[in-house]
Amino acid sequence: MQNRDKLIQDISQQEEFPFRFEDWEQKAKETMEEGAFAYVYHGAGSEETYYRNQSAFKKWALIPRMLRDVSQIDMSIHLFGKKYTTPFLLAPIGMQKLANGEGELATAKAAESLDIPFIVSTVSSYSMEAIANVAPKGPKWFQLYWSSHNTELSFSMVERAENAGYEAIVLTVDTVMAGWRIGDMKSKFSPLSLGYGKGNYMEDPIFLDNLENHEEETILESILDNIQHPGLTWDAIAQLKKRTKLPILIKGILHPEDAKLALEYSVDGLIVSNHGGRQLDGVIASIDALPEVIKAVDGKIPVLFDSGVRQGIDAVKALALGAKAVLIGRPYYYGLAVHGEKGVRNVMERLIQETEVTLALSGISQLSDVSNIAIKKDL
Ligand SMILES: Cc1cc2nc3c(=O)[nH]c(=O)nc-3n(C[C@H](O)[C@H](O)[C@H](O)COP(=O)(O)O)c2cc1C
Numbered sequence: 001m002q003n004r005d006k007l008i009q010d011i012s013q014q015e016e017f018p019f020r021f022e023d024w025e026q027k028a029k030e031t032m033e034e035g036a037f038a039y040v041y042h043g044a045g046s047e048e049t050y051y052r053n054q055s056a057f058k059k060w061a062l063i064p065r066m067l068r069d070v071s072q073i074d075m076s077i078h079l080f081g082k083k084y085t086t087p088f089l090l091a092p093i094g095m096q097k098l099a100n101g102e103g104e105l106a107t108a109k110a111a112e113s114l115d116i117p118f119i120v121s122t123v124s125s126y127s128m129e130a131i132a133n134v135a136p137k138g139p140k141w142f143q144l145y146w147s148s149h150n151t152e153l154s155f156s157m158v159e160r161a162e163n164a165g166y167e168a169i170v171l172t173v174d175t176v177m178a179g180w181r182i183g184d185m186k187s188k189f190s191p192l193s194l195g196y197g198k199g200n201y202m203e204d205p206i207f208l209d210n211l212e213n214h215e216e217e218t219i220l221e222s223i224l225d226n227i228q229h230p231g232l233t234w235d236a237i238a239q240l241k242k243r244t245k246l247p248i249l250i251k252g253i254l255h256p257e258d259a260k261l262a263l264e265y266s267v268d269g270l271i272v273s274n275h276g277g278r279q280l281d282g283v284i285a286s287i288d289a290l291p292e293v294i295k296a297v298d299g300k301i302p303v304l305f306d307s308g309v310r311q312g313i314d315a316v317k318a319l320a321l322g323a324k325a326v327l328i329g330r331p332y333y334y335g336l337a338v339h340g341e342k343g344v345r346n347v348m349e350r351l352i353q354e355t356e357v358t359l360a361l362s363g364i365s366q367l368s369d370v371s372n373i374a375i376k377k378d379l
């Protein structure tokens with residue numbers, strides 16, 4: 001393990017990079033256009049869930065183990081037959097040109113340099129092929145927004161993801177329509193209507209074939225029609241299974257009964273998430289939903305986690321509760337807004353280093369032993 005004092009000295013000399021999430025957030029606010037920042041920052045409704053996601057972590061406390069050799073820490077994980085160096089993934093965040101002109105291209109390069117899977121959103125600013133081209137060695141997954149309007153468009157995107165070397169499909173199910181986002185209403189800001197999320201659509205043969213004409217207004221209207229999917233049911237999973245050999249994960253599961261249904265539908269993995277408090281306000285904090293889902297799944301498929309992770313200790317709590325891996329959302333996006341590729345890398349590097357220290361101080365040298373730490377609520 002790298003000498004800790006040296007590491008801390010090195011880090012303290014990188015003055016352009018803030019330390020805390022709140023400082024990145026503040027810098028992103030100063031850097032980004034007002035409406036764009038508000039779109040990323042805010043949760044839905046009265047933001048009950050947005051705030052609960054973070055405060056809930058503080059109710060969980062670790063009971064660490066002692067006198068274990070922690071001179072070497074192995075944080076690697078195995079998922080769907082692949083080994084990854086850390087338990088982190090970059091959550092799908094659409095429309096990254098809002099943060100930085102290089103958008104997802106910068107994020108993909110940073111992720112590649114750290115061997116972190118980047119989950120590319122359906123509504124990315126660049127196409128999945130362009131993103132794969134700039135980071136050919138980086139692990140990449142594709143997040144699908146189902147199109148009830150045109151199912152063939154969903155399959156076409158999945159097929160393109162397979163051809164471009166993506167390793168898994170993440171179907172997001174908590175966004176059948178956009179949440180009640182008062183922040184965006186107040187700022188009158190709609191990045192999809194402004195064309196920030198059209199990268200994948202503009203290269204899709206099915207999407208292009210179905211357009212009445214190629215005027216910008218028609219294109220954007222068609223994207224808006226396709227992105228809402230209120231008719232989505234479990235049947236989509238069955239259909240998707242027939243169309244791809246890639247592992248399928250469902251993102252946005254909170255109820256243990258849905259976790260059991262996912263097993264019945266032979267889903268390959270779950271992501272416990274409430275979309276960072278951006279969808280249904282008033283729902284349970286994601287970390288509080290995790291234990292029941294883990295119990296329901298009973299080790300049959302991997303359960304991943306997101307919403308509210310801001311520091312290494314949050315990630316370790318989720319892992320100790322049974323998550324196999326943790327998705328990072330807003331923190332890396334703010335890194336992108338402030339310092340582009342370097343910003344994403346710095347945010348993730350520090351998170352990884354902090355997680356390593358947290359594991360070492362908890363007596364865990366192999367991440368697979370993380371369940372040896374006890375974790376209790378409401379201490
Ligand atoms: C600006 C923004 C855009 C997002 N876009 C998507 C998306 O396109 N697809 C998706 O599945 N989730 C999307 N999410 C949700 C994230 O994948 C993740 O669930 C959420 O950011 C976790 O919350 P946190 O960032 O507060 O930790 C988005 C989140 C934000 C903040």
Ligand SMILES: CCCCCCC(=O)C(=O)O
Pocket residue numbers: 094123175176177178179227228229275278
């Ligand atoms: C129908 C919902 C579209 C949302 C697109 C991007 C996203 O997921 C977000 O949270 O914003």
